[in-house]
Amino acid sequence: MRVSEQRQWDRLMQMARLGAIQGEGVNRAALSDLDHQARRLLLSWALPLGLAPSVDALGNLFLRHEGTDPGLPAVLAGSHMDSQPKGGRFDGIWGVLAALEAVQAIREAGLATRRAIEIVAWTNEEGGRFAPGCMGSMAFSGFRPPGSWDEVKDRDGLRFGAELARLLAAEADIPRRPLGFTPYAYVEPHIEQGPLLEAEGLDIGIVTGIQGSRWFLVEIAGKTDHAGTAPLALRQDAVQDMVRAIAALNALTADPQDVLRFTVGRVEVFPNSSNTVADLARFSIDLRHPDAAVLTARGDAVVATIQGAMARCRATVTETFNALPARFAPLVQEAIAAAAQAEGLQARPMPSGAFHDAQFLVPVCPTGMIFIPSRAGISHHPAEYSSPAQTARGAQVLARVLLDLAGRA
Amino acid sequence: MRVSEQRQWDRLMQMARLGAIQGEGVNRAALSDLDHQARRLLLSWALPLGLAPSVDALGNLFLRHEGTDPGLPAVLAGSHMDSQPKGGRFDGIWGVLAALEAVQAIREAGLATRRAIEIVAWTNEEGGRFAPGCMGSMAFSGFRPPGSWDEVKDRDGLRFGAELARLLAAEADIPRRPLGFTPYAYVEPHIEQGPLLEAEGLDIGIVTGIQGSRWFLVEIAGKTDHAGTAPLALRQDAVQDMVRAIAALNALTADPQDVLRFTVGRVEVFPNSSNTVADLARFSIDLRHPDAAVLTARGDAVVATIQGAMARCRATVTETFNALPARFAPLVQEAIAAAAQAEGLQARPMPSGAFHDAQFLVPVCPTGMIFIPSRAGISHHPAEYSSPAQTARGAQVLARVLLDLAGRA
Numbered sequence: 001m002r003v004s005e006q007r008q009w010d011r012l013m014q015m016a017r018l019g020a021i022q023g024e025g026v027n028r029a030a031l032s033d034l035d036h037q038a039r040r041l042l043l044s045w046a047l048p049l050g051l052a053p054s055v056d057a058l059g060n061l062f063l064r065h066e067g068t069d070p071g072l073p074a075v076l077a078g079s080h081m082d083s084q085p086k087g088g089r090f091d092g093i094w095g096v097l098a099a100l101e102a103v104q105a106i107r108e109a110g111l112a113t114r115r116a117i118e119i120v121a122w123t124n125e126e127g128g129r130f131a132p133g134c135m136g137s138m139a140f141s142g143f144r145p146p147g148s149w150d151e152v153k154d155r156d157g158l159r160f161g162a163e164l165a166r167l168l169a170a171e172a173d174i175p176r177r178p179l180g181f182t183p184y185a186y187v188e189p190h191i192e193q194g195p196l197l198e199a200e201g202l203d204i205g206i207v208t209g210i211q212g213s214r215w216f217l218v219e220i221a222g223k224t225d226h227a228g229t230a231p232l233a234l235r236q237d238a239v240q241d242m243v244r245a246i247a248a249l250n251a252l253t254a255d256p257q258d259v260l261r262f263t264v265g266r267v268e269v270f271p272n273s274s275n276t277v278a279d280l281a282r283f284s285i286d287l288r289h290p291d292a293a294v295l296t297a298r299g300d301a302v303v304a305t306i307q308g309a310m311a312r313c314r315a316t317v318t319e320t321f322n323a324l325p326a327r328f329a330p331l332v333q334e335a336i337a338a339a340a341q342a343e344g345l346q347a348r349p350m351p352s353g354a355f356h357d358a359q360f361l362v363p364v365c366p367t368g369m370i371f372i373p374s375r376a377g378i379s380h381h382p383a384e385y386s387s388p389a390q391t392a393r394g395a396q397v398l399a400r401v402l403l404d405l406a407g408r409a
Numbered sequence: 410m411r412v413s414e415q416r417q418w419d420r421l422m423q424m425a426r427l428g429a430i431q432g433e434g435v436n437r438a439a440l441s442d443l444d445h446q447a448r449r450l451l452l453s454w455a456l457p458l459g460l461a462p463s464v465d466a467l468g469n470l471f472l473r474h475e476g477t478d479p480g481l482p483a484v485l486a487g488s489h490m491d492s493q494p495k496g497g498r499f500d501g502i503w504g505v506l507a508a509l510e511a512v513q514a515i516r517e518a519g520l521a522t523r524r525a526i527e528i529v530a531w532t533n534e535e536g537g538r539f540a541p542g543c544m545g546s547m548a549f550s551g552f553r554p555p556g557s558w559d560e561v562k563d564r565d566g567l568r569f570g571a572e573l574a575r576l577l578a579a580e581a582d583i584p585r586r587p588l589g590f591t592p593y594a595y596v597e598p599h600i601e602q603g604p605l606l607e608a609e610g611l612d613i614g615i616v617t618g619i620q621g622s623r624w625f626l627v628e629i630a631g632k633t634d635h636a637g638t639a640p641l642a643l644r645q646d647a648v649q650d651m652v653r654a655i656a657a658l659n660a661l662t663a664d665p666q667d668v669l670r671f672t673v674g675r676v677e678v679f680p681n682s683s684n685t686v687a688d689l690a691r692f693s694i695d696l697r698h699p700d701a702a703v704l705t706a707r708g709d710a711v712v713a714t715i716q717g718a719m720a721r722c723r724a725t726v727t728e729t730f731n732a733l734p735a736r737f738a739p740l741v742q743e744a745i746a747a748a749a750q751a752e753g754l755q756a757r758p759m760p761s762g763a764f765h766d767a768q769f770l771v772p773v774c775p776t777g778m779i780f781i782p783s784r785a786g787i788s789h790h791p792a793e794y795s796s797p798a799q800t801a802r803g804a805q806v807l808a809r810v811l812l813d814l815a816g817r818a
Binding site for chain 2 (some may be wrong): 224228229240263272274276279353
């Protein structure tokens with residue numbers, strides 16, 4: 001049983017054309033027309049193999065390789081197909097294509113599996129268009145009710161609920177399945193998005209868990225004024241209080257060990273005119289730490305820190321996402337380690353700095369992830385790169401893991 | 410000779426419908442379709458009066474009341490018709506309609522004037538869509554060559570040059586005139602945009618001059634990174650260096666007297682995704698002071714201050730506008746004072762905190778401005794308000810000033 005390096009690479013490059021941006025990047029937002037096209041392209045490869053497609057109420061797309069004992073819980077493997085606005089060609093999409101490549105290799109080798117294997121493409125992992133990310137896996141796992149995000153709007157004012165309905169209408173030809181089930185195990189292949197594997201010359205990361213994440217959206221309301229006439233002492237300048245808030249958050253999140261991750265990645269100001277004092281500033285907070293106690297303590301202080309920083313405006317802080325650190329199952333970690341060894345590949349256990357859909361599967365079933373190297377650790381950027389050989393090694397390990405897990409009683 | 414309070418107010422309210430936004434505000438961007446419509450509406454009132462229209466290469470629109478000695482330089486009066494993105498119903502447009510009302514009153518009274526009176530509507534005073542502001546008056550006065558801003562883009566990527574060409578094509582039925590001439594005098598009626606006249610219970614401000622303004626556009630270039638994986642010590646986070654730059658500028662521009670005006674009103678961040686470290690942050694600086702020495706010293710330190718604040722990113726600073734403080738002509742100030750006195754109105758000399766097209770006429774001809782009260786000093790905001798009586802008193806004073814100046818040898 002061998003995966004095809006060339007076939008998988010060709011598929012990656014075909015997918016990369018859907019939303020291609022300058023510098024070999026990809027901008028393929030969740031539920032966009034490009035996302036629809038990517039799903040159709042995936043189906044164009046999966047259906048001729050005999051895989052059975054289905055879609056659930058969140059738009060999560062499944063492709064089923066049947067087992068010899070269809071009554072047993074299936075093994076689930078996959079990732080997501082949406083990208084960051086200025087993202088790369090591998091984050092997410094490689095995990096879906098690796099699962100397809102692994103299943104195809106198993107079928108081409110004429111190997112029957114006891115359990116079914118289902119390939120999954122989760123809806124909106126990135127959260128770049130509709131925040132937060134991981135909506136598909138959160139709804140699948142029961143972490144949030146499926147209608148939770150219907151009113152979330154993108155920057156054009158389009159609602160998540162309406163865009164999801166548009167997708168489901170366009171995919172009315174695909175059988176609908178109930179939301180959620182209990183897989184035998186879940187395995188997510190993904191690029192590392194960090195520099196460790198490359199730096200140590202390794203092929204495979206056996207992921208031990210994921211640090212926790214808390215996201216906040218902050219709105220600071222002031223008052224517009226004429227930039228030439230209003231004395232500074234009388235202003236309610238939303239930009240100035242935003243600057244004060246970010247400086248205070250920098251102090252709150254300071255970490256000499258540089259383990260805590262604090263990011264303000266999104267900033268919007270209104271009316272956004274150079275000679276008008278802004279009456280509204282909006283910014284995002286992304287806070288992450290592998291230790292639940294640290295994440296809870298610092299995260300719980302965010303609101304008071306921002307309120308304390310307000311000089312003249314009013315701040316509203318909404319927590320949009322809260323995922324505590326997750327630990328992956330020994331069952332899956334051991335299967336990955338055994339597969340890498342059998343393939344003669346160099347592997348090591350490692351934590352994940354990024355969050356992933358896998359995080360939300362942890363309470364549902366034994367869950368794990370396979371990492372492959374990211375060149376220079378670059379991700380969420382057009383320069384994101386993993387080589388044809390690296391992606392093939394990852395798919396080969398996955399194929400062995402799936403064969404192993406799907407063969408168990 | 411009496412202006413009509415009702416007629417002028419009706420026209421103001423009709424204009425306010427073109428770009429009406431919530432809270433009685435107006436969003437009528439320069440060279441937009443709404444701007445075209447406003448100009449047509451103005452013409453629909455001016456042409457039946459017998460005023461002769463013409464337009465120059467910058468789209469500045471003129472309406473000529475002929476004098477008995479057409480060879481003498483005309484008196485020029487007017488303002489602008491574009492608004493801030495979240496602006497009010499009076500800033501700019503009242504000055505144009507007051508000039509129309511004044512000329513109409515003169516004509517209806519059967520009074521001939523020795524000199525012609527030209528009403529002007531300057532193109533793009535606000536700079537909210539295409540920065541900087543005052544392009545029409547700057548080109549008219551020779552302060553900048555007429556093609557200077559052709560490549561300036563709005564947020565949709567539309568070029569100023571292309572949008573100007575679109576306006577001129579749409580107004581091909583209006584006679585074209587050469588750019589610039591030397592008026593006998595220029596008078597600009599405008600709302601105060603500050604609280605002084607209302608607080609003191611006065612009717613008319615005799616404007617003595619305008620504080621200087623310097624505008625800068627700052628671009629901070631960093632590197633995108635994954636918000637969950639990239640250690641803070643290795644990031645080039647454009648948002649963080651922007652926050653440092655604004656804090657450093659606050660220190661540079663600190664003024665215990667609260668005379669200096671420093672505003673960051675426009676902020677944009679890219680790719681603007683909550684879980685991606687930003688690789689580009691762009692912000693505007695608006696710096697004003699009535700003392701040329703102070704404005705020069707602080708303004709000249711802006712670049713070094715920003716560069717000194719950069720921790721890990723590269724900053725590019727472009728000065729987009731530089732207008733030193735302007736002093737208005739005694740000729741015009743005296744004519745306004747005499748007119749207010751003759752009307753039995755309460756007037757006082759005062760400086761202007763906002764900049765205006767009048768600033769650029771100062772080197773060209775004797776220039777002045779008439780202010781009327783702004784309720785609570787509010788401007789660049791939907792709540793901007795001057796009453797029917799206040800706008801009528803301003804137009805009445807203007808009519809007397811124009812009659813006076815246009816009657817001189």
